[in-house]
Amino acid sequence: MAVITEHGNSNHNNIINNNSKIGISKAGTESPHSSQRQLSTALTVPEFFAHKNIFVTGGTGFLGTVLIEALLDTHPDIGTIYVLVRGKRNFDPNERINRLLQKPIFQKYNEKTLAKVVPVVGELTEPNFGFGNDLLQELIERVNVIYHSAATIRFNSPLRTAIFTNLTGTMRTIELAKQLKQLSAYIYCSTAFCNSNNRGLITEDVYKSQFDPYEMMKMAENEEAWLDFTQQKCKSYLKDHPNTYTFTKNLSENLLMAEMSGLPAAIVRPSIVYGTLEHPMKGWVGNANSGHLGFLAGFVKGIFRTMSGRANAVIDIIPCDYVINSSLVMGWYVGTRHVDKPEIIHCTSGEVNPLTLSQFCNIINDSVERHPPNSFVWKPKTKLRNGWRYNLFFYLFHLLPAMIFYIPEKLFGIGMPQHTAYEYMRVFQNGTKAFDYFLDKDFRYSMKNALRVSSLIHDSDRKRYNFDASRCDWSEFIDRCLIGIRRFYFKESAVTTQWHRNYWKVFNVLYYAGFVAIFAILYFALTPFLGLPVGLTLAVLVWGFLVWL
DSSP: OOOEEOTTOTTOOOEEOTTSOOSOSSOOOOOTTGGGOOOOOOSSHHHHHTTOOEEEESTTSHHHHHHHHHHHHHOTTOOOEEEEEOOBTTBOHHHHHHHHHTSGGGTTSOHHHHTTEEEEEOOTTSGGGGOOHHHHHHHHHHOOEEEEOOOOOOTTOOHHHHIIIIIIHHHHHHHHHHHOTTOOEEEEEOOGGGGTTSOSEEOSSEEOOSSOHHHHHHHHHOGGGGTTOOHHHHHHHHTTOSSHHHHHHHHHHHHHHHHOTTSOEEEEEEOEEEOOSSSSSTTOOTTOOSHHHHHHHHHHTTSOOEEESOTTOBOOEEEHHHHHHHHHHHHHHHHSSOOSSOEEEEEOOTTTSOOBHHHHHHHHHHHHHHSOOSOOSSOOOOEEEOHHHHHHHHIIIIIHHHHHHHHHHHHHOOSSSSSOHHHHHHHHHHHHHHHHHHHSSOOEEOOHHHHHHHHTSOTTTTTTTOOOGGGOOHHHHHHHHHHHIIIIISOOOSSOOHHHHHHHHHHHHHHHHHHHHHHHHHHHHHHHHHOHHHHHHHHHHHHHHHHHO
């Protein structure tokens, strides 16, 4: 059972019991329909979702898209899936959903099934999402399950933006949940990093925020509060949180604990989400330009060739379908039993199947050699570097080549799609700074509750809805992700042919020829001015340093 833990306590001893006040100014009120709620008797996940109508936020994102597919896959008799879509000028929401449903993961469904996915135009932060009365009443009468995954996932979002989207948006979904006549489950997609201001083993509890979430929402509405709101002021609110994303996610969890007492709610906390392992297809990566998948996309093309972090630090990655499976299982779990407080689970791998940064680099280097893309800028190969070594390598072998590469890139259309290599380098640099915090700390995530819930899954669901990463083969998983990036992001063939292997061999020769060329340049540049003994010695030293770098 979920409890709230005091903020910043690495020993996690200060647990506030269910009857205690949690230091939030406004207590959650019980849904008028909660006392009338009839528990589902479904033994399996598919049985639970039969005839259920679902409301989804964040449905057009990477996780949300896979969630919608998984919901359609649960049972032929699943009801309507209402997907919240922002209203955009000159953009038809039905067309937006149609484009989403044309993705490869939906190819197996007929038109009748796909018609169950219905866009509803609204604004996440507006009361009742800005819905008209007829639509709102339809949702109140019909919706049984809410999946809330909409969020701004940019680590460096302005604090006000993060509060509006991540906190106020969560409040709006809670308000809708409390109006529903037949609420069976409310699932919130949080993040394992929401408690990254703590150290040691992070438990599956809500850690008390230092600020009142209600006051923070009021502050976001107050224009005057943001006049001359400096970076220093922002840091005074974040305190030990590394960014506005983790800060507002923690606030949202505190809000849920205050508001959803006695209601069928759950919080799922994934770590670094990669592509899919099995479902709906192997290696689905969406647009592969967000999160750490963006690094893999650049790595495959030989553009991103370094990482920062300790060799023995654990990089806690998780397959996307495991996150979705855990979300579906938690819907079934809270919908089939009484819960006093929101149930919380981690969807992580570090405690059950740890993968170090050193191992990760070796795996992706081996994987890309087995499955090289149709083309790349330079031989894909990454290595761990830190401090000045990382910075020097980045400027010499990332930024400088990207600037030189700009002209042929524009003339011949080679390299990465959508942006220039230089633009990607800047994004990579900012992303590295953001991720450094998480790769430089010994974060550990308890999975006690997650494994307990997993053990309750019906035997017929155990394989299909597995989210226990203890037996995940990371080498095989990375293979599937890299092939998925080739196939779905770069629109290349998923099949690795002899041509791909020969192409790799050619670039492998060029890679080592590059070292020879560097030495030759140094030799002929230095010896005419310094003489053969001194010039040769200096050329060897500089060359050796660059090779080491």
